[in-house]
Amino acid sequence: MSTAIVTGQPVPGSSLENDLRSLGFDVRVAQDAAETRARLAAVPAGSRVALVDARFVGHPHALRLGLTDPRFPLAAVPGAVTAQPEARQALTRALADETSTGGGTAVVLDSLADRVVTALDADGAAVHRPELGSLVAAVPADPQARNEARQAVAAVDDEAVRLKSAVKSRDGFFTTFFISPYSRYIARWCARRGLTPNQVTTASLLTALIAAGCAATGTRAGFVAAGVLLIASFVLDCTDGQLARYALKYSTLGAWLDATFDRAKEYAYYAGLALGAARGGDDVWALALGAMILQTCRHVVDFSFNEANHDATANTSPTAALSDKLDSVGWTVWVRRMIVLPIGERWAMIAVLTAATTPRITFYVLLAGCAFAATYTTAGRVLRSVTRKARRTDRAAQALADLADNGPLAGFVARAGQIRLGAPLPVALVGTAVLAVSLFSGPVWAPVAGAAVYAATAGQALRRPLKGALDWLVPPLFRFAEYGTVLVLAAHADVNGALPAAFGLVAAVAYHHYDTVYRIRGDAGAPPAWLVRAVGGQEGRTLLVTVLAAVLAASQFKVALTVLAVAVALLVLVESIRFWVSAGAPAVHDEGEPA
Numbered sequence: 290m291s292t293a294i295v296t297g298q299p300v301p302g303s304s305l306e307n308d309l310r311s312l313g314f315d316v317r318v319a320q321d322a323a324e325t326r327a328r329l330a331a332v333p334a335g336s337r338v339a340l341v342d343a344r345f346v347g348h349p350h351a352l353r354l355g356l357t358d359p360r361f362p363l364a365a366v367p368g369a370v371t372a373q374p375e376a377r378q379a380l381t382r383a384l385a386d387e388t389s390t391g392g393g394t395a396v397v398l399d400s401l402a403d404r405v406v407t408a409l410d411a412d413g414a415a416v417h418r419p420e421l422g423s424l425v426a427a428v429p430a431d432p433q434a435r436n437e438a439r440q441a442v443a444a445v446d447d448e449a450v451r452l453k454s455a456v457k458s459r460d461g462f463f464t465t466f467f468i469s470p471y472s473r474y475i476a477r478w479c480a481r482r483g484l485t486p487n488q489v490t491t492a493s494l495l496t497a498l499i500a501a502g503c504a505a506t507g508t509r510a511g512f513v514a515a516g517v518l519l520i521a522s523f524v525l526d527c528t529d530g531q532l533a534r535y536a537l538k539y540s541t542l543g544a545w546l547d548a549t550f551d552r553a554k555e556y557a558y559y560a561g562l563a564l565g566a567a568r569g570g571d572d573v574w575a576l577a578l579g580a581m582i583l584q585t586c587r588h589v590v591d592f593s594f595n596e597a598n599h600d601a602t603a604n605t606s607p608t609a610a611l612s613d614k615l616d617s618v619g620w621t622v623w624v625r626r627m628i629v630l631p632i633g634e635r636w637a638m639i640a641v642l643t644a645a646t647t648p649r650i651t652f653y654v655l656l657a658g659c660a661f662a663a664t665y666t667t668a669g670r671v672l673r674s675v676t677r678k679a680r681r682t683d684r685a686a687q688a689l690a691d692l693a694d695n696g697p698l699a700g701f702v703a704r705a706g707q708i709r710l711g712a713p714l715p716v717a718l719v720g721t722a723v724l725a726v727s728l729f730s731g732p733v734w735a736p737v738a739g740a741a742v743y744a745a746t747a748g749q750a751l752r753r754p755l756k757g758a759l760d761w762l763v764p765p766l767f768r769f770a771e772y773g774t775v776l777v778l779a780a781h782a783d784v785n786g787a788l789p790a791a792f793g794l795v796a797a798v799a800y801h802h803y804d805t806v807y808r809i810r811g812d813a814g815a816p817p818a819w820l821v822r823a824v825g826g827q828e829g830r831t832l833l834v835t836v837l838a839a840v841l842a843a844s845q846f847k848v849a850l851t852v853l854a855v856a857v858a859l860l861v862l863v864e865s866i867r868f869w870v871s872a873g874a875p876a877v878h879d880e881g882e883p884a
Contacts, residue, residue, distance in 0.1 A: 290315050292332045293356070296325050296401045297343040300435075305341065308349045312357055314339065322388035322401060329381060338380070339371040340402045346438040347426035348447050354419040354454070355426065359539050361417035365406045368428040376414070383408035400428045420458070424450055452477065455535040462623045463633035468527050475524070476531035486533040490546045493525035497554035501561030504643060507568030515561065516644035522554060523636045545869040548807050549800070551632065556581050556796055558639070559652075563789070566648035574788035575780055576652035578795060582772040583656060585799045587663045589692070589765040592806045594670045596688040597681060597761035630662040674758045681756040689755040691805060691815035692764035695747055696826010702748025713750040717763050720746025721770045724831070728777045736778065736835040743770060744828035768802065771827045775834055779850065784843040790850035797858035798830065804865045813874070820864050824857050 293314035295306060306316045319325040325340065332338045339356045345368040355366030362376035372380035387404040409416050425442045429435035455476055456469045479489060500518035503511045529547060533539050563577040627634055638658065642651040695703075710716050720743040727739025750763055772795050779791035801824065805815055815821070825833060830853075837849045868874055 291337040291339070291357075292317060293339040293341055294319050294325055294328045294332075295341050295343050296322075299343050303343070303346075305343065305345055308352055309339075309341065309356075311349065312353055314356075318343075325401065326384060326388060329384060334377065335374050337371060337373050338377065339369060340380075340384070340405060342368040342400045342402050342428045344400075344428050344435070345369060345426070346429055346435060346442065348424045348442055348445065348450070350447050350451055351421055351424040351426040353537055354421065354424070357537050358417070358419065359537075361415075363409060363414055364417040364419065365402070366419065366421065366426040368400055368402055368426060370402045370406050370409070370416070379409060379412065379414045380405065383412060383414075386412075403428070420454075422450060422454070451535055455531040457530070461631035461633040462627045463637050464527060464631075467637075468524055468633065469531070472524050472527045473531050473535070475528045476535050479528065479532050480536045484532070485543075486529045486538055487540065487543045487546060489525055489529035489532055490543065490550055493522050493529060494550045494554055496525060497522035498557055501557045504558065504561035504648075505564035505568070507565040511565065513644045515558075515565075516640035516642075519558060519636055519640040519643070523633065526551065526554075526632075542870060542874075545807065545874070549803060552585075552799070552803055555584070555632075555636070556799075560789075560792060562643065562648040562651060563792075569647075571647070571649055572788075573649050573652055574792060575776065576649065576656065578776050578779075578788060578792045580652055580655050580659065581792070581795060581799070582769070582776060583659045583663065585772065585795075585802070586765050586768050587659060587666070588806075589768045589802065590663070590667055590670070590762075592809075593689060593692055593761040593764045594674075596692065596809065597685050597755075598674075598677075598679065599685070628662060629666055630658050635659075671759065671762075674761070677758070681754075681760075683754070686754040686756050686760075688809050689761060689764060690751055691809055692802075693747075693751060693755075693767055694764070694802060694805065694821065694827040695751055695767075696824075696829040697822050698744050698832065699748035699751065699826060699828045702745050703752045709752055710746070710749045712757055713753055713755055713760050713763055714757060714766075716746050717750040717766050720744075720750070721766055724770055724774065728774060733839050736774070737832070737839050740774070740828075740832040740835040744832050747828040767827050771798065771831045774831050775850075778834060778838040778846075782838065782843040782846050784847055787843065787847040787850065790847050790854060794834075794850050794854035794857065797854050797861065798824075798827075800865070801857070801861040804861065808868070811874070813868075816861075816864065816868075820860065823860055830857075 291312075291314045293309045293316050295309070295316060295318050298320070299318065309316050317328050319328045329338060329340075341352075341356075345352075347366070347368070351366055352369065355364055355369055356371040358364060359373070362373045363379065364371050370380070383405045384401075387401070387408045406416055423445050424447075425438055425445065427434075427438050429438050452473050455473045456465075460469065496518055500515045500522060503518060504515035505511070526547075529543075533543060559577040559580055563574045566573045630638070635655070635658075639651060639655060642654055710719075723746075724736075724739040724743040727735045727742075730736075730739075747767065755761070755763055775791045775795055776788075779787040801816070808814060808816060824830065833853070834850075837853075838846055841849055
């Protein structure tokens, strides 16, 4: 159970202790600094602990935001600070620093909690301070200030604030204006009935899978139902996050489910459209696989750029300054968010096209839209990178190396080679270009030779830390090379079932890469080395697929792709599930760009 230590002299008529108990805290009172330290030492090491000034006046929801959010080891609002078990040592040290100078038995005349927060900041600890908006959280210094604070509390509609805070502060146009105005009320309905975000996430997945099944029927009624259900799935997808924010029911498992299910829903829907088209005599599996590759590579560009720059120093760029200036003009913000086709706009477009047109037209429009969005975002990030005077950190370089997903073959080349061919990105570009040319050459063994050259250059590309201005392009370049190789060779096989098998293989590998991204975002590092070795690394899988295409007949190649897809899926899924349900999994949270 969580423990709240109320510090200082009790205030007659205060509801603070009752408010803390309603939030699940066991309340203990400490009259002075020495007693506070003793109370803190007595709290079990595995429990959350909070220090709250006895004079605190504010909304219970302000306390909820500041003291119960499980995503942050340290958090604070005026007059209160909390620490989860992993941050207990920092809190204890800060409390000792702040009370030692004033005497161990001194009565807390100012806010001890606020002084501790100041000490934590000085110590370099990351203290989360939630956005309170109109919510009141204060430590009044006198009776008049206390009365004014209480009147301010009474004047605010706490429920309206909770509904507003349930919605992401930054989201797409479609989500903001067509989903969130009512989905937040669905989230409140779910909260009042005891439903959890994970249950809503699962319902969203099931709805999307049913939508994919409807699309797979190949009938007009099935396509219409699929479009409607896809929108319903997206409404639930928004609702689960809003429910988590409304009720502050965050969890590591929930973050993982939300992140991975979004991709699973979209790519399963692509497969359903391809199956439905096949029932009507139209083979669009290549388009479906191309759409999945393009969308995945777009995400890797996002992840790589953000990891390369999130902790860069001297982070200045004229391009970024121009972007900030455009953000001050209201309509440009929404236009720029729409043209990058975030998940809301993308799914709405897919749903409408599914219901009104054919799978082939749906994929044509989707590919064109995503290609434009990818060009726009990548060009902007390239401009930012080349005009930005920044030094990449060792952490950023390691994150990019982990995202590259090089395996044992590339690792051997990097260790054994005595010659460095050049900077990482040009070397990777040369290797990818050689592979691309070989895939469209006449001799059957040409792709094998091209893949061998590509594997060698992949090892060479990571011989140096990825700290160059554009080195964040290396991981998405590798994704494009690997996925594209599978697509081209499966299309060349020209046998029924090869492209669906390739779709399954790319989906399994893409899951592995998404899993890597969310581990890195949670500061948990890359997947274990044994898993990367077991699935061959990106260059090993690329070479293996080219060898299989060269030595096997078309029908045998289809079977080999299927077996490889199943093997990779089993390995990465078992390890991923084991990690994300373990106690050591990170609490990943994503309130940034819509996916």
